[in-house]
Amino acid sequence: MIFTYSLCHAVIDLVHWRDPKKSGVVFGVSLLLLLSLAAFSVISVVSYLLLALLCVTISFRIYKSVIQAVQKSNDGHPFKALMEKDVTVPPETFRKHVDVCLTHVNHVLKQMSRLFLVEDLVDSLKLAVVMWLLTYVGAVFNGITILILADILLFSVPPIYEKNKTQIDRYIDVARTQVNTTIAKLQEKLPGSLKRCKAE
CATH class of the missing domain: 1.20.5 (Single alpha-helices involved in coiled-coils or other helix-helix interfaces)
Incomplete structure (x- = not known):
């Protein structure tokens, strides 16, 4: 619960541009990723990202090795501090996040059941109207275009609303x-x- 609260705060800080540098990086990276997915397949985008990361780390490792050889220093592996960090997910943390996700999934399933089994006619009609309008949205935009627009709106609407x-x-x-x-x-x-x- 504390993790969810802190995550929500972090997201709110990002979209309200509390730290412009951090928000700019997140917005730029997310938009670039979505534009890449619009142009290429998911497999290509993931492969290129991992390849770029590998190129950076391999180049840095070779550069550090050359510098150590020239200076005759014995600094060791440049990523030693990162390699010694524990990156495993503790079972308790995993279970806690699964429980939070399960709560949300059950809530959504309950709401869907209520709407599709017409427990309340007006609410079900509202859903029908929204779905009907979305058929027109789907005819004009594909999913990735909607995600790109959502990303732009997410980072532009909150500051405009605040002003x-x-x-x-x-x-x-x-x-x-x-x-x-x-x-x-x-x-x-x-x-x-x-x-x-x-x-x-």
């Missing part, structure tokens, strides 16, 4: 009132038995 919070909140309140009014009108037109179910 124009009052105006945006006012527009959101107006939109929410309109949506609630429309839903109320639709509920009035539902048959009596369905209205009673909604009221309960």
